[in-house]
Every structure is written in C-alpha cells, then in structure tokens.
Amino acid sequence: MNQVHRLEQGGRIDRTRQLRFVFANQALEGHPGDTLASALLANGVRIVGRSFKYRRPRGIVAAGMEEPNALVQLGAGAATVPNILATQAELYDGLLARPVTGWPSARLDLLSVISAFGPLLPPGFYNKTFMWPRHGWRFYERFIRAMAGFGKAPREADPDVYVKLNHHCDVLIVGAGPAGIAAALSAMRAGARILLLDEQAEAGGSLLGESGSVDGRPVAEWLSNALAQLQGSDRVTLLTRTTAFGYYDHNFVAALERRSDHLGLVATTGARQILHRIHAGRVILATGAFERLPVFANNDRPGVMLASAVSTYIHRYAVVPGRRLVLFATADRAYQTAIDWLDAGREVIAIVDPRPAAAPLAGGMENRLLDVLARRNVQLLRGHVVTEVLGRDRVRGVRIAPVSDDFRALGGRARDLPCDVLAASSGWSPVIHLSCHTGGRPRWDAGKLAFLPAARPDCLTAGAVNAIWERQACVEDGYRAGETAVARVGEQETAAARVGEQETAAARVPRVTLANATASTSVEAAPEQAALFLVPHRLPVSRAPAQFVDFQNDVTAAAIRLAVREGYESIEHVKRYTALGFGTDQGKLGNINGVALLAEALGKSIAETGTTMFRPAYTPVAFGALAGRDVGALFDPERVTPLHDWHLEQGAVFENVGQWTRPWYYPRAGESLDDAVHRECLAVRRGVGLLDASTLGKIDVQGPDAGEFLDRIYTNRLSNLGIGRCRYAMLLKEDGMVFDDGVVARIGQNRYLATTTTGGAAAVLRWMELWLQTEWPDLRVWLTSVTDQWATIVVTGPDSRQVLSRLCQDTALDRDAFPFMTWRSGTVAGVSARIMRISFTGELSFEINVPAEQARTVWEACYEAGRAFDITPYGTETMHVLRAEKGFVIIGQDTDGSVTPIDLGMPWILNQRKPFSFPGKRSLARSDTSRPDRKQWVGLLTVDPAKRLPEGGQLVDAPDGEPPVTMLGHVTSSYLSPVLGRTIALGFVTSGHQRLGETVYCRTANGEAIPVTVAPTVFFDPEGERQNV
Amino acid sequence: MLRIHCPYCCEDRAEEEFVYAGEAGITRPLAPEQLDDAAWGDYLFFRTNPRGAHQEMWFHASGCRRYFKVLRDTVTYALAASCRMDESLPLPAVDVLP
Structure with missing residues (x-):
C-alpha cells in the first residue's frame, strides 16, 4: 500500500527519507517527522484496534495525547512497550507495532460477535451475571480477564537504563505552545531561571499546525524567533519530548523525558528516559485544551475525527485522511478545518452547525473564512445536527436532521450525506489535570462551557487552559502569567524590592485588561459555542445505536442513563460503575461529555455535578522510569561488616538483617543448614566458636549528665554502674511495650557505651535524641553513633579463655581479675581493644x-590461635539457637511492640525505686497492661521431642474443635537444640506463667494438632554457671 | 514532596531528609504516677487531628539530627512556619474540630 493520503507538498516531514515500519504484520512506509498515527493515516489504514468491551472497529480520532483508540504494543521480547499512543509514537525505521486489542487481528476480530449483543452488556453486567453460582466467578474470571485488558507487559527484565535528575528553578512552565512560550519570554526578560517543558518533539504546540499571525508577525516567524531567544538564554532550559505527569505538594513536579523512544526500543547510548524531579518556585500551567467530540449514534466509526486533528494532520504531516468531508461543528472557529480540507484539494460536502439559522453569525467569525466558504460553494447547514454515522467498518455517510433551538429535539426530515470523513467539534476542554493533582477543585464556567483550573498563589495558568481560545489572546495571557510569576517569586525578597515590583505590576494592568476585554467581547456578541453534548436521535437513548462517551472504556450515553436509573448520583460513583474515565485514557476525550450527560440525567447543572478528580499520573509512566537506578544491588543500601570478605572466602551463606548482610551459617562440603548449625552449636558448647557481631548498634553517650540521662531513659539504673562494668538494660516505649535492649558499659566517669539490637540502632538513637532534645534539654549529654567505627568479635565457649590468652598478654583473663559482666582495655593481637x-x-x-579497620587482623589472629581448639566460626542461625537454649529474648523476633517486660517474665529489669518515672513505667500500671491474663512468654516443649513447631504457629487449648476456637497465643522461636538432643520453642500463651507443665496444642495449617508442654524459658544451664567461670 | 525549613540548618530542604515525629506541644505530665488511667491515656494516645493548622515535630534525620517544630496546614500542606524546640510557633486563630 502506498501513502495514498499523503499530500505532495507541505507538512513538517522529510520526504527525502523513507522510514519502513510494520503495523499488524503489514509493511508500510512513512517519513521522518511522522508519528505512527500520521503514517498510518497516510497509508490509508483505517482500523487501528477493537473496542474494549463490544469489540467494535476503531480508528484514529485525535492527533495528540487525547487519542482514545490507537493504543499499540511496540516491539517484542524484553524491550516491548505496551499501550503506547500511536499519536505520541514518533516514527523510526524498523518500528514494529501491533494493536493491543483484537483477536486474531484488529481487522477481523472474532470476538466482535460480542458487539451484536451490545445491548445485553450494560454496566455491571459481569457483577450481575457471573456471581452465580456462589463461587462461579473464580471459574469465569480466567476467561473474562483473558478477553479484557490492553497491552501485555514484558516478562523479561527491562534492558534499559533510567535516571533521575533534580532541578531547582524559579519558574517551571508546562507546555511550550503560544501561551507557554510567551510566558517564558516575559519571565526570562524579568531575570528568572526557567524550565520550559513540552511533550512533543518540537516546541510550538498548536502553532505547529496553524497559519495566521502572532504579535503582527506570521506564526512560523514568531515561533522561530521566540525559540531562538529562549535557546540563546543561559537562564532558560527547554526540554522537549518531556511530559509533566505529576504535580505534587510544594510545587514539586515530576516530568518524564523520552530520550530515545523516537529512535528505537532500546537506547543505544545512555538512559532511555529521564525522570526530572523539579522543585519550582512558581509553576505556570500552559497545558492547552482538548477538543470535544459530540455524542451521537455510531460516533466511534473509523473516519470520525476531531476537527482540529484533521487540520493538524493536514498542516503538520501533509496527510488528508479521506476524500469527502462533512464537518459537524458547534462553533465557527472549527470551520477552519473545512478551509484546510479544501486547500488540500479535497471536497467538502457540507458544514453542519446546530446553531439556529436565524441567529447572526458569531462575532468571532472572520470574514475571510465566510468568503472562502461562499466562494467555494460549501453548503452551510445551520440548525442541523449529525444524528448518526452510516457505515460499519468505516464512515460511508452521515444522517443529518434539523434540530430545535435548544438542541433537545429533532424537527423536520432527516437526510443522508455521503462522506468518508466526519470531522466533529463540540468545543474545547482545558487540560486541567495537573492543576487537580494537589487537590485543586476545578470550577465550571457556563459561559465558556469549560471547567477552569482552581487558582493558587504559587501556580498560575495561561492560555487555552484558561478557556482562552484566540491565539493572540493566549499569547497575551502567557506574557501576563510570566510577569506575574516572577513578581510572586520576588515577593519573598526584601521589602524594598517588593515596592518596586508593585509599581511594575501597576504598569502591567492595561495589558491584562485588554486581554480580558477581548475575550469577553466575543462572548457577548453572539453564542460563540453551542452547548451541545448529546445529539438527539429519532430513537430514545436506550434504543438508538450506541452513542459513545468514553471510547476507550466503551461507555455509552445509555450506560450513563442506566447508572442514574439504578440510583447512582455522584459522578465519582458513576465513573466507577460505568468505567467512565478509566484506563490509560483517564477521560481525556470523554470526561466532560460524561459529566454533562450525567448532569442532564440528574436534572442538575454541570457545576453542581462537578467533575471526577484527576490524579497522577497524567500519562502512563514506565515502572523503570520511576525506579531509576534504584534497582538490583542499588535497590536498598546494603551494609556489610569489615569482616565481610573473610566470610565470603569461607563460603558463608548470608541472610539479610535489616540492611545488614550477615553470615547465616558456614556450611562445610555437603552440609545442609541443619547439619551446619548442629556442628556450630556443639562447637560452641564443647569447644570454642567465633562470631562476627559487628552489626550490633553502638551509641557513645558522653557528658556530665550521662548517668542521669541513662537512668531516666532505661528501665533500670545505670548511674551506679562502676567504671569497667557492664549491665544488661532495656528500653520501653511510653506505652510500656518493650522497644529495644542491649548492654551498657561504663567507659569513664562521664562516658558510657550503649549497645542496641542490630535492627534497632537508628531508632534507638532517634528515641534518645527525642527525649534529650524535647524533654530534657537541660541535661548535658551528647550522643554519637559508633556502630560502624567498632567491629565486635565474639570468642565464646569453654575454650575461649585459652584462645584469647594466646593473643592478649597485657590483661589478666582469669575469673577473679576479669569477672563476668565487666570490660577491660587490652591489646589483642597487637590491636587496642575493649574486651x-x-x-x-x-x-x-x-x-x-576493635577499630573497624583492624577487625580482620584481630579476627584472623583469633582464628589462627583457635585452630588448636578447632575454633568454629558460626552464623546468625547458631546464634539464635544458642540464645534460645538460654531463653534470651530477641527483640523484634519474640516481641512485636505489644509485649511488656512483665509479659516476658523479666520484672527484675524494672527499677521501681528510681526517682524519675522512666518512659513506659506509668503505662505498666494501666488496667490493660497489668491484667494477669495477658499473653505471657514461655518455653514450649513438644511432647514428641523430635517434632519441631512452626514459628508463627497458633496455640489452642484443645486438639480438635471447629473454628472459631480461642487462640491462646503463638510460637515466636522454634529450633532443634543439638546439646539437648530435642526441639525447643518459645512463644506466648495466655496466663502462661501460671500454666507451666500444662499441655496446649499447636494447630497447623495442614490440620495437625501438636501437643506441647508449657515450660520455663531457660532450657539449658538455668543457674548460669557456664558463663560465670 | 514537601520543602521543609530546618531552623538549625537555616535552609529549605527536601522532605526525604526528614522524619515526621508526631504532634508538637504535647506536654509530658511531671508526675505520671499521680494520674489516673484516663488522664494518662489522654496524654499517651489522644491527639488533636485538626483540619487546618497543625503543630508538628520533625526530625532532621539526614541532616543536623535536630528535632524542631513546624506549623503545617493539613488541608493545603502549606508550611507556615518552623522553629526550634525552645521557640514558639506563631499559632493562628483556627477552628479545631471537636
């Protein structure tokens, strides 16, 4: 197929180069400068997809972001991109695209049989029908989901790189059309740093597809001159192919720049897309407007297009998408499309305009247009509407009929006009999406027939988004917005500067007034725009051929009427019931028509009905772009200890503990987790083990009031700790629940070292700072995190003293000189250490x-010195088993923020004689926390010593019984204990401290009931003799 | 993305540097043991949750590690003021919903 609809001249395309591409297995050609949509139209491709629900054939309607039908899947494999708008995809050589809907193809969709049953598929059809029998949906869902949906996400990893960039600017301008460019010019002249974004490949917006003049100069000349000025300024950054998709609080705007999508699927250099994170002093939204398509029967037939889109395809891409045009317009500015069509050498059958024949032509009508139309014998059928499109797979004609003055009823006889394209326009809707993202409520302007963006001091709007339609008025509005934005940025400057700016503002007044006057004059002179949304048909809405409101989601006028009959009144509810404004489209084309139809059905005004809220993202954004470089190894910071390389060399298996990567166990050849842990546990109990505990949080507490501070914040007393001594200590939250624990060592008169759990280090430091800064600012205490500065090497087991004695000569290690719960300064393997x-x-x-940088020296020395004792490095799993044998709690594993020290059976950790009421103390006396029947922490021994309980398993009183049964508690830790030769577990049981020796049952998911005896928490060496030798 | 003024660093910084730390101006009772459960529970659990101006504490976690006070509008998210813990926020006359 050749480019049958391509004009021989004109357009912003490069005819000297051919680009080959494939659409739906069809080889086609286009030119640089084309979008996929313009190239498809040039090649005469009419059907680009099938509709979502009824499988009706669909064609290209629009030329921009508002296109609802032409969704394609680009490429294949890992780099495939779903749901790209053909109107947004720039053509490149070798582009491969297929429609996202239609099976086996969009042209011959076997499922289109569904469209014959269209009337049987009202909103809620699936909910109403497939709910029977009760569990039927699970069966039907597979098939319904396979039929539904649009493109397919790739299953492979994204081969591209995405980056993020931060920007700080005085003024961010979204949209480089006439208003945005004018705003940039005036803001630039006022000295501001400006970021100007446009979603298209070229800046210029509507100016790219128009003729005429701006500021008394031809459009093209004004545009190139303006862009040259902006690009020549070092204060202006212009980003094209960049879509602002999210507007967040405090003028933070996220924008996506497509760097290489116009060249191919995978970027050959650098990042495919850049996510710009823009922090702007002021934002100017110059986002323009979308044209509306009236709602009439079969308005979705391929060949029905927006009037402005037809003009854009002719001017910008030199594509005339047909031979014979009927133009259905409700405002005379849309007549330009008929002129453009004639200029392209094609035939205009008629202009159909519902405004009464008797009314004077609108004041905004330029005589030139009238003259041209009259000279070329174009029929102007005023007081008429297009009620229905004829033809099935394409437009073959339209049925027109006279309409009453209020556009609600047809009068006189209908007749048919032949045509292959129907261009239609029922007005314009400002693109207010971004202005709604931070909660701004748009307001309906009944005169302009448009929702206008909410005004905000730090966000201005300019041009068509303010429902200003004339090109020159948009430019004037842009100049005004640029100046105002800069003045407002300056409001934070000095008072003197403020006076100067007010004078400038006063001088600006005439221009602002002029712009407003221009707009209001044209409104007063004539009914510029007919308020027509739903075109009447000779049949009632429920019986007429489908009149589409939302093309992408197949929402018809009848569906909205039905929703109202079924009791839906809020636009937000109707949206969710009918799917109006869902999908990738988000109601860009159909939203206002939907609101208008709902308002009419409810007998309310559009202002009362309101619009649905628009939320980010404005357009679909690839997950890869949002993730940026925070993927793979960079997804989350990974912390490793200074001994990490040694663990790697030894073949350790690692586990994540918070952000830390810790050795889990050190398997020898052929060992499983259980095998290795069994060996490691016995080595510690019978000989000596070596553990890297460097991840423990460490906080250096210094100052004259350090002891007082620790007395206040911990549950026990620490000020009376002797220098050189250590004490286990616990922190509670103010609600009395256990927060963290650790050992506090007194280093000097005014200095302590407090250790925390591995995961709790940052939270404990923040907690201590909170109390110090907000409650006790009088205390002279300073806190420093030293977690990363110190490595901790644990040598443990009966032989540990002998190992250490080979490395440490300057410190007496015997029990009397260096007793349990003390610390000493010493030299280990030549390194100064705190032992x-x-x-x-x-x-x-x-x-x-030891200092972190010397950790490996000391560790390896310990390992060498321990060889004679078969010293065994062990990981976190063995550490957990050994502490569980001793009944030592692990905060965060055995506790969950709802456990008091009393529940843990540790009342001795609470010092009730301290004068200060430490955080959590009062709460322990609350009626709920002092209940005797709380869940309490106990040991759990299975009756069968080989049976291991599942962690998280629920404990109940009886081995049987139908649910619901009363839950007594649950298992928090469960292991096989090598030294005891049986399984052990810890967990919570209601009133457990009173139930020692009783039997409870662990009911598992597979129906088992495991009998368990409630026991004390300490399973091994209850007297603590082994650690105190 | 909020831009928060740290009164210690004396700069507007990105929200990512901060951690929210609850309502500001909650006075801890001097003698908790003297209070009944209801009064203690009131201190512990009940907050104003206003529509409009809200006194908040923020922690400059990735910065100076200081707590400070912020006056934030819970509807518009506008930050009217921030100050050090030993200073007072300029509280506007606001309707606090009962």
Whole structure:
C-alpha cells in the first residue's frame, strides 16, 4: 500500500527519507517527522484496534495525547512497550507495532460477535451475571480477564537504563505552545531561571499546525524567533519530548523525558528516559485544551475525527485522511478545518452547525473564512445536527436532521450525506489535570462551557487552559502569567524590592485588561459555542445505536442513563460503575461529555455535578522510569561488616538483617543448614566458636549528665554502674511495650557505651535524641553513633579463655581479675581493644571490640590461635539457637511492640525505686497492661521431642474443635537444640506463667494438632554457671 | 514532596531528609504516677487531628539530627512556619474540630 493520503507538498516531514515500519504484520512506509498515527493515516489504514468491551472497529480520532483508540504494543521480547499512543509514537525505521486489542487481528476480530449483543452488556453486567453460582466467578474470571485488558507487559527484565535528575528553578512552565512560550519570554526578560517543558518533539504546540499571525508577525516567524531567544538564554532550559505527569505538594513536579523512544526500543547510548524531579518556585500551567467530540449514534466509526486533528494532520504531516468531508461543528472557529480540507484539494460536502439559522453569525467569525466558504460553494447547514454515522467498518455517510433551538429535539426530515470523513467539534476542554493533582477543585464556567483550573498563589495558568481560545489572546495571557510569576517569586525578597515590583505590576494592568476585554467581547456578541453534548436521535437513548462517551472504556450515553436509573448520583460513583474515565485514557476525550450527560440525567447543572478528580499520573509512566537506578544491588543500601570478605572466602551463606548482610551459617562440603548449625552449636558448647557481631548498634553517650540521662531513659539504673562494668538494660516505649535492649558499659566517669539490637540502632538513637532534645534539654549529654567505627568479635565457649590468652598478654583473663559482666582495655593481637565479658550464648565469652579497620587482623589472629581448639566460626542461625537454649529474648523476633517486660517474665529489669518515672513505667500500671491474663512468654516443649513447631504457629487449648476456637497465643522461636538432643520453642500463651507443665496444642495449617508442654524459658544451664567461670 | 525549613540548618530542604515525629506541644505530665488511667491515656494516645493548622515535630534525620517544630496546614500542606524546640510557633486563630 502506498501513502495514498499523503499530500505532495507541505507538512513538517522529510520526504527525502523513507522510514519502513510494520503495523499488524503489514509493511508500510512513512517519513521522518511522522508519528505512527500520521503514517498510518497516510497509508490509508483505517482500523487501528477493537473496542474494549463490544469489540467494535476503531480508528484514529485525535492527533495528540487525547487519542482514545490507537493504543499499540511496540516491539517484542524484553524491550516491548505496551499501550503506547500511536499519536505520541514518533516514527523510526524498523518500528514494529501491533494493536493491543483484537483477536486474531484488529481487522477481523472474532470476538466482535460480542458487539451484536451490545445491548445485553450494560454496566455491571459481569457483577450481575457471573456471581452465580456462589463461587462461579473464580471459574469465569480466567476467561473474562483473558478477553479484557490492553497491552501485555514484558516478562523479561527491562534492558534499559533510567535516571533521575533534580532541578531547582524559579519558574517551571508546562507546555511550550503560544501561551507557554510567551510566558517564558516575559519571565526570562524579568531575570528568572526557567524550565520550559513540552511533550512533543518540537516546541510550538498548536502553532505547529496553524497559519495566521502572532504579535503582527506570521506564526512560523514568531515561533522561530521566540525559540531562538529562549535557546540563546543561559537562564532558560527547554526540554522537549518531556511530559509533566505529576504535580505534587510544594510545587514539586515530576516530568518524564523520552530520550530515545523516537529512535528505537532500546537506547543505544545512555538512559532511555529521564525522570526530572523539579522543585519550582512558581509553576505556570500552559497545558492547552482538548477538543470535544459530540455524542451521537455510531460516533466511534473509523473516519470520525476531531476537527482540529484533521487540520493538524493536514498542516503538520501533509496527510488528508479521506476524500469527502462533512464537518459537524458547534462553533465557527472549527470551520477552519473545512478551509484546510479544501486547500488540500479535497471536497467538502457540507458544514453542519446546530446553531439556529436565524441567529447572526458569531462575532468571532472572520470574514475571510465566510468568503472562502461562499466562494467555494460549501453548503452551510445551520440548525442541523449529525444524528448518526452510516457505515460499519468505516464512515460511508452521515444522517443529518434539523434540530430545535435548544438542541433537545429533532424537527423536520432527516437526510443522508455521503462522506468518508466526519470531522466533529463540540468545543474545547482545558487540560486541567495537573492543576487537580494537589487537590485543586476545578470550577465550571457556563459561559465558556469549560471547567477552569482552581487558582493558587504559587501556580498560575495561561492560555487555552484558561478557556482562552484566540491565539493572540493566549499569547497575551502567557506574557501576563510570566510577569506575574516572577513578581510572586520576588515577593519573598526584601521589602524594598517588593515596592518596586508593585509599581511594575501597576504598569502591567492595561495589558491584562485588554486581554480580558477581548475575550469577553466575543462572548457577548453572539453564542460563540453551542452547548451541545448529546445529539438527539429519532430513537430514545436506550434504543438508538450506541452513542459513545468514553471510547476507550466503551461507555455509552445509555450506560450513563442506566447508572442514574439504578440510583447512582455522584459522578465519582458513576465513573466507577460505568468505567467512565478509566484506563490509560483517564477521560481525556470523554470526561466532560460524561459529566454533562450525567448532569442532564440528574436534572442538575454541570457545576453542581462537578467533575471526577484527576490524579497522577497524567500519562502512563514506565515502572523503570520511576525506579531509576534504584534497582538490583542499588535497590536498598546494603551494609556489610569489615569482616565481610573473610566470610565470603569461607563460603558463608548470608541472610539479610535489616540492611545488614550477615553470615547465616558456614556450611562445610555437603552440609545442609541443619547439619551446619548442629556442628556450630556443639562447637560452641564443647569447644570454642567465633562470631562476627559487628552489626550490633553502638551509641557513645558522653557528658556530665550521662548517668542521669541513662537512668531516666532505661528501665533500670545505670548511674551506679562502676567504671569497667557492664549491665544488661532495656528500653520501653511510653506505652510500656518493650522497644529495644542491649548492654551498657561504663567507659569513664562521664562516658558510657550503649549497645542496641542490630535492627534497632537508628531508632534507638532517634528515641534518645527525642527525649534529650524535647524533654530534657537541660541535661548535658551528647550522643554519637559508633556502630560502624567498632567491629565486635565474639570468642565464646569453654575454650575461649585459652584462645584469647594466646593473643592478649597485657590483661589478666582469669575469673577473679576479669569477672563476668565487666570490660577491660587490652591489646589483642597487637590491636587496642575493649574486651567485654558478656555472653549471648550462655558460655564463657569474650566480646572483643576493635577499630573497624583492624577487625580482620584481630579476627584472623583469633582464628589462627583457635585452630588448636578447632575454633568454629558460626552464623546468625547458631546464634539464635544458642540464645534460645538460654531463653534470651530477641527483640523484634519474640516481641512485636505489644509485649511488656512483665509479659516476658523479666520484672527484675524494672527499677521501681528510681526517682524519675522512666518512659513506659506509668503505662505498666494501666488496667490493660497489668491484667494477669495477658499473653505471657514461655518455653514450649513438644511432647514428641523430635517434632519441631512452626514459628508463627497458633496455640489452642484443645486438639480438635471447629473454628472459631480461642487462640491462646503463638510460637515466636522454634529450633532443634543439638546439646539437648530435642526441639525447643518459645512463644506466648495466655496466663502462661501460671500454666507451666500444662499441655496446649499447636494447630497447623495442614490440620495437625501438636501437643506441647508449657515450660520455663531457660532450657539449658538455668543457674548460669557456664558463663560465670 | 514537601520543602521543609530546618531552623538549625537555616535552609529549605527536601522532605526525604526528614522524619515526621508526631504532634508538637504535647506536654509530658511531671508526675505520671499521680494520674489516673484516663488522664494518662489522654496524654499517651489522644491527639488533636485538626483540619487546618497543625503543630508538628520533625526530625532532621539526614541532616543536623535536630528535632524542631513546624506549623503545617493539613488541608493545603502549606508550611507556615518552623522553629526550634525552645521557640514558639506563631499559632493562628483556627477552628479545631471537636
């Protein structure tokens, strides 16, 4: 097929180059400068997809972002991109596209049999029909979902790179059409730093597809001159192919720049797309307007197009999408399309305009247009409407009829006109989407027949988004907005500057008045725009051929009427019931028609009915662009200890603990997790083990009031701790629940080292700072995180003293000189260290703290010195088993923020004699926290010693019984204990401390009931003799 | 994305640097043990949740690590003022919903 609809001259395309592309397995050609849509039209392709629900054939309606039908899937494989608008896809050589709907093809859709049953598929059809039998939906859903939906997401990883860029500018201008460019010019002259965005490949907006003049100069000349000025300024950044898709609080705007999508599917250099994160002092929205399509029977037939889109295809792409045109227009400015069509050498059958024949022609009508139309013998059928499109797979003609003055009833006889394109326009809707993203409520202007954006001091609007339609008036409005924006940025400057700006503002007044006067004069002179949304048909709405409101979601006028009959009144409810404004389209084309139809059906005004809220994103955004570089290894910061490389060399298996990557276990050849943990556990109990505990949080607490501070914030007393001594300590939240725990060591008179859990370090520091800064600012205390500065190497087990004695000569290690729960300064393997005699295994333990950069030296020395004792490095899993054997709680595993120290059976950690009421103390006396029947932490021993309970398993009183049964509690930790030769578990049981020795049952998901004996939490060495040797 | 003025750093910074830290101006009772459960519960759990001006605490987590006070409009998200903990926010006359 050749480019049958391409004009020989004109357009902003490069005819010297041919671009080959494939659409729906059809090889076609276009030119640089084409979009996929313009190239398809040039090649005479009419059907570009099938409708969502009724499978009706659909063609290209629009030339821009508002296109509802021409959704395509680009490419194949990992780089395939679903749901791209053909009107937005720039053509490149080798482009491969297919419609996202239609099976086996859009031209011959076997499912189009559904359209014959259209009247049987009202809104709510699926909910009403497929709910029977009760569980039937699960069966039907598979088939319905396969039929529904648009493009397919790729299953492979995205091969492209995406980046994010931050911007800070005085004024952000969204839209580089006449108003946006004018705003940029005036803001630039006032000295502001400006970011100007436009979604198209070229700046200029509507100016690119129009003739005429601006500021007394031809459009093209004004545009090139303006762009040259902007590009010549170092204060202006112009980004094309960039769509602002989200407007967030405090003038933060997210915009997506498509760097390489016009060249191919995968970027050959750099990033495919850039997400611009823009922090703007002031925002000017110059986003323009979308044309509306009236609602009439079969208005979705391929060949029905927006009038402005027809003009754009002719001017910008040199494509005339047919031979014979009927223009259906409700405002005379749309007549330009008929002139454009004639200029392209094609035939205009008639202009159909519903405004009464008797009324004077609108004041805005330029005589030139009238003269041309009269000279070329174009029929102007005033007082008429197009009631129905004839033809099935394409427009073959239209049926017209006289209409009453209020456009509600037909009068006189209908007749048919032959044509292959119907261009239609029922007015324009400002693109107010961005202005609604931060909660702005648009207001309906009954005179302009448009929703106008809400005004805000830090966000201005300019041009067609303000329902200003004349080109020159838009430019004037842009100049005004640019100046005002700069003046408002300046409002934060000095008072003197403010006076100067007010004078400037006063000088600007005449121009503003002029722009307003121009607009209002034309409104007063004549009914510029007919308020026509739904065109009457000889049949009632419910019986007439489908009159589409929302093409993408197949919402008809009848569906909206039905929703109202079924009791829906709010536009938000009707939207969700009918799917009006859903999908990738978000109601760009149909929203206002839908609102108008609903208002009419409800007997309300459009202002009362209101519009649905528009939310980000304005256009679909690839997940890859939102993720940027935060993918793979960079998804989340990964923290490793200074000994990480050693663990890697030893073949450790790792697990994530918060952001930390920690050795989980160190398997030897052929060992499973259980095998390795069994070996590691016994090594610690019988010989000596080595653990990297560097991830423990460490906070250096210094100052004259450090002891007082710790006394206040912890549950127990720490000011009376002797220098060189350590104490286990606990933190509660103000509600009395356990928050964190650790060991506090007194380093000096005014200095302590507080350790925290691995996951709690940052939260504990923030908690301490909160109390210090907000409640006790009088305390002279300073807190410093030293987690990363110190590595902690744990040597533990009966042989640990002998290992350490080979490395440390300057410190006495015997029990009397260096007792349990003390710490000493010493030199280990030539490195200055703080050695702490604390134990998380229940064995004789030395925790050696050394500067992080010397950790590996000391660790390897320990490992070498321990060889004679078969020293065994162990990971977090063994650490968990060993502490569970001793009944040591792990905050965050055994607790969940609803557990008090009493529940844990640790009342001894609460010092009730301290004068200060520490955080959480009062709450422990609340009626709920002091209940005796709370869930309490206990040991759990299965009656069968080989049976291991599932962590999270629910505990109940009886082995049987139909649900619901009363839950007694649950299992928090469960392991196989090598030293005990049986399984052990910890968990919560209601009133558990009173139920020791009783039997409860763990009911599992597979129906098992495991008998469990409630036991004390300490399973091994209850007297604590082994750690105190 | 809020732009928050840190009164210690004396600059507007991006929201990502901060952590919200609850309503400001909640006075901790001096003698908690003297209070009955209802009064203590009131301190512990009940907040004003106004429509409009709201006194908040923010923590400059990725910055100076200081807590400070912010006056934020819960409808518009506009930040009217921020100040150090030992200073007072300029509180407007607002209707607090009961």
